Amino acid sequence: MSEPNKGTDQQNETTKRETASRARDSADKATAPVSDAAKKTEAKAGRQAAAAATGQVTTVARTAWTAVARRKMLAMGVGAGVTAVGAASYAAGRRAGRRP
Structure with missing residues (x-):
């Protein structure tokens, strides 16, 4: 082999x-x-x-x-919004307090 x-x-x-x-x-x-x-x-x-x-x-x-830069105008707008909400809630309370 x-x-x-x-x-x-x-x-x-x-x-x-x-x-x-x-x-x-x-x-x-x-x-x-x-x-x-x-x-x-x-x-x-x-x-x-x-x-x-x-x-x-x-x-x-x-x-x-x-x-x-416009913070004064922004503050006035927020103030006006808060005043409007307060006035509306006052008016709604007065109306609810009246007797028919």
């Missing part, structure tokens, strides 16, 4: 690794454009989210500043 081929298994493993490496390289090259596009899309979405958040903060700040 002849001796078994010991080097054949080692060559097969080396060949399998090289083939797998080539397959990974090919897959990376094939998916590179998609990967680049995904990264660009993520960056664009991030910029849009930051811009939207900045816009919201600006709107809130502007509203707060307007309320502070």
